[in-house]
Amino acid sequence: MDWPYIFQTAISALSFGSFYALGALGIGLLFSVLRLINFAHGDFITIGGYALIVPSSAVVATLSIGGFHPALLAICIIVLVTVVALLSYFVVFQHVQNSSPATMMIVSFALGYVLQNVIVMIYEGRPKAVNLFPELTGPIQIADGVSVPLLQLVIIAVTWLLLIALVLFFRRTAAGVQMRAAAEDFRMARMLGVRGKRLIALAFILSGSLAGIMSLLFVTQKGVLMYNMGLSIMLFFFIATVIGGMGSLIGAVVGGYAVGIASVVLSAVLPEDVRPFRDACVFLIVIIILLWRPQGLVLTKAARERV
């Protein structure tokens, strides 16, 4: 094995890991304050992608927001997805927030199902080609004979910037501290004067803007829009959240990197006959981890169920 290959695999694993970590963070943020596993999160990402184009049934899409100046485009998409996420709280999740987590899971399933089918209604079900940020998709030469896709480096950089911003938010701002308190014990935090509703809305805003950023990255990478593209990546975010320990944000990041790196490494290492069963292996690992540590790899104080 030569080192350029290893280096390229490592960068690829890191970029997958970063992407999954962002997704897992979006889910973990909501789970920590609301005990909600938001299956519609992937569909928020899909909505961000579809917002780029004009509604039509043509195979090659005409750009609408996608034709704006890049900075304006990014802001528009992020704001739009954030608004969708926030609306989902006020219209739907707010009314079931006292139900059991499993009930909320069905609600989020139903919401995702509605969103997907509304997209089919407006844009039709066929895949659509979209060429977003073509300058990012090419490879870049780092050293002699070593070139990696530029986009992978961008994903890693964006993720780390966001992680630093989030850490600063959670450490330095009042809202961040309140959110950590609520994640630990929501009822107690409320009794101490934290405004629950406002805090949950803030969590939806953070989660939604992460989804908006991810839809930009995801569409650039895929180059194709599908009405169910969010659901397939959502499954991996979900695994990452479970592995990391639901409700723990550090756990979500760790879980995201674990899943990303594991899936890249497993496809490189697994023997030829077993390789098709990679997804099955990943889900088996999820079950094993659930049995071994039902609260996930990273324990939070709030995770222990009380009588």
Add this chain to the structure above:
Amino acid sequence: MIEANTPVLRLVRTFWPLVVLSVGLLIIVVIIDLSGDIILAQTLIEGLVRVVIVAALYLFIGNSGIISFGHIGFMMIGAYATAWQTCCPYTRDMFMPGLPTYLLNNTHHFIPAILLAGLLAAVVALITGYAIMRLSGIAASIGTFALMMVFYSVYLRWSTWTSGASSVIGLPTTTTVWVGYVYAVIAITAAFLYSRSRWGLALRSSRDDEVAARAAGVNVFGQRLLAFVVSAFFCGMAGGLFGHFLGMLTVDSFHLKMTFITLSMLVLGGMQSLTGAVVGVVVLTVVIDVLRRLETGVGDFSIPTSSAEVFVGVVIILILIFRQSGITGNAEVYWPFKPDISAAAAMKRQS
């Protein structure tokens, strides 16, 4: 007023929800069978297969309180297990070349095939449930979800046995309206008898308060496992029925969409009642059918594609927001006559 002291009537009263549900379904079946409408009959058969699935879901979810996302996986196992035994004798080695010689060369009758398929699903449920039923609450739901994904991705890639991403075509279409009805009644009866049994009672006690049930000596893990295995058995049979209704099988049809639709039916009717399970299937099947017809257009009028899906999703959200106990309010069908006849009779005897 009806005198309820005859043994027959007392029996009817005990099994009243079962009687009402079976007779209700029978009336629907007879009407559609007499009308001779073939398209309507197809919808009806699909609905009856769903009654089997949702009754099995009720058996586990309703009594244990654990929402399972994994039962469609057992349905898939059952569907393919029957296909291995009954499908397309002449082209079987083309679709599924990896089967052992016995299965390649022998074709079983539909009934033993479907029983064996249910049995296979039950065995798989026993093995996997032995691990997953140790979990509680949301962790158990996630475990069943992961289980469904494991089954799905294994069957999708295991192409020498399942034809993988393409489909197995040529199953005999044995599931007629009446076959569907018989299996639906069997499934309802099993779910009813189970929930009236001491095991059902023990499991429901653990649903309402796990700690108290444990303290009262209920083996929560064992009871959950029992319900899981029994309901997987019926899901496996439903899979066999489903394959022999469509005449073909694809792995993709046993994924999130089917999981969501069947769970929606249970939630809509009322998760904790058998009546709810059946009512949910009937209502949602009718609504989806009507909307599908409107989508293709009636006269000049038509509604946009996938309106049916959007409608189902919205209804489920609304139900879970405004009436979590579903249409039936988690209750079974009431005995419509004098409220408590045995008590009244006992009073009369005393005086």
